Amino acid sequence: MTSRTRSEFDLIGQVFAPLAKTLPGAFSLTDDAAVLTPTAGHDQVTTLDAVVAGIHFLADDPPELVAKKAVRVNLSDLAAMGARPRALFVAACLNRDLSDAWIDRFAAGLGEDLAAFDVALAGGDTVSTPGPTTLAVTAVGEVARGAALRRNGALPGDLVVVSGTIGDGAFGLMAARGELDGRLEAAECVSLAERYRLPRPRCGLGQQLVGRATACIDVSDGLLADLGHIARASEARLIVERSRLPLSGPVRRLIAAAGDDDSAWAPVLSGGDDYELAFTLPEDRLPALAAAVQAEVPLTVIGRVEAAGAGTAGRPGVDLLDSGGRRLAVHRTGWLHREAAEEGTPRS
Numbered sequence: 001m002t003s004r005t006r007s008e009f010d011l012i013g014q015v016f017a018p019l020a021k022t023l024p025g026a027f028s029l030t031d032d033a034a035v036l037t038p039t040a041g042h043d044q045v046t047t048l049d050a051v052v053a054g055i056h057f058l059a060d061d062p063p064e065l066v067a068k069k070a071v072r073v074n075l076s077d078l079a080a081m082g083a084r085p086r087a088l089f090v091a092a093c094l095n096r097d098l099s100d101a102w103i104d105r106f107a108a109g110l111g112e113d114l115a116a117f118d119v120a121l122a123g124g125d126t127v128s129t130p131g132p133t134t135l136a137v138t139a140v141g142e143v144a145r146g147a148a149l150r151r152n153g154a155l156p157g158d159l160v161v162v163s164g165t166i167g168d169g170a171f172g173l174m175a176a177r178g179e180l181d182g183r184l185e186a187a188e189c190v191s192l193a194e195r196y197r198l199p200r201p202r203c204g205l206g207q208q209l210v211g212r213a214t215a216c217i218d219v220s221d222g223l224l225a226d227l228g229h230i231a232r233a234s235e236a237r238l239i240v241e242r243s244r245l246p247l248s249g250p251v252r253r254l255i256a257a258a259g260d261d262d263s264a265w266a267p268v269l270s271g272g273d274d275y276e277l278a279f280t281l282p283e284d285r286l287p288a289l290a291a292a293v294q295a296e297v298p299l300t301v302i303g304r305v306e307a308a309g310a311g312t313a314g315r316p317g318v319d320l321l322d323s324g325g326r327r328l329a330v331h332r333t334g335w336l337h338r339e340a341a342e343e344g345t346p347r348s
């Protein structure tokens, strides 16, 4: 039974319109659409990702963090293209049983991230649904004309680099579900769960990669799946050493405690929810890049690009090597949305 007192138009006028005041072209959400004026000499970069309760976030996650996750997964895609975020459109498909308080907290979280990332709410849609709450966010950014990062430019000899640490998101989901209780200190469970609930899009890094990276992607589905997208788009092989992957302390300990075997590594390699950037670039460009972003995020070289014909399999893809240089079998590369009964099953 619904505990909601406000209509669609109450929500737009009272809850969302105050968040749109920084953008004159949003017309305080009183018109049919927003008018955006691109900066001269720039291309507009536009992306859309939806997050769904039970699929991308937990239904009882704090509403402030649900809003921030919906925003941040999209800012992560802008970062992967090298774009500076400018405006967001938010389609809020709210389960009809959500309370007024839930929506107020959602809007508060949205407002905090609009300010934190200096981005304007430009418009959206508000609907009520009997289904799971779904937030579909369109993010608009811009990049110098012709300079957007792509997935398709990796060249033999380039380094393969990732930002931050990998695996905290997937282990963080387990922590959020209470599955790591007893395997880690309580405080570590809390901090990993926060990594799952609150991605840190690498906006500054993405912009610093413009003119430097030859290919870039954000790691949402799983490291191996997303590197595979670069490999196929670039028609190259990416040779990645598992021992070089940057891990947080808790993740390192969890893997060691689980026997350091293939199944222990699976959340790092294919778990997803990392929202770090993975990119390729010529080696001589790395020092200046690392210096430019050192205050924001560490960078780790995890491998090298080879010509597609040169790898073991002789076609575009990713080779994962152990510390002895042997090729590891890969059973799963990342998340795959599927039809009905299989929906949300991990890719195998």
Ligand SMILES: Nc1ncnc2c1ncn2[C@@H]1O[C@H](COP(=O)(O)OP(=O)(O)O)[C@@H](O)[C@H]1O
Pocket (backbone or CB within 6 Å): 047, 048, 049, 077, 220, 221
């Ligand atoms: N239903 C759709 N209609 C049109 N384009 C889509 C649709 N779904 C995905 N895309 C596009 O396909 C590309 C890959 O999508 P996706 O794998 O979801 O990217 P990402 O992981 O970066 O969010 C993106 O350019 C996205 O805009």
Ligand SMILES: Cc1ncc(C[n+]2csc(CCOP(=O)(O)OP(=O)(O)O)c2C)c(N)n1
Pocket (backbone or CB within 6 Å): 049, 050, 054, 055, 056, 057, 058, 073, 173, 220, 221, 222, 271, 272, 273, 335
């Ligand atoms: C409750 C819950 N279960 C499972 C996951 C794992 N998961 C769901 S979708 C997904 C991949 C990322 O989502 P997707 O819609 O594919 O985003 P995109 O790659 O388009 O950015 C992952 C790792 C999760 N984040 N939350």
Ligand SMILES: [Mg+2]
Pocket (backbone or CB within 6 Å): 048, 049
């Ligand atoms: Mg997507």
Ligand SMILES: [Mg+2]
Pocket (backbone or CB within 6 Å): 049, 073, 074, 077, 220
């Ligand atoms: Mg995405």
Ligand SMILES: [Mg+2]
Pocket (backbone or CB within 6 Å): 076, 077, 080, 217, 218, 219, 220
């Ligand atoms: Mg992406």
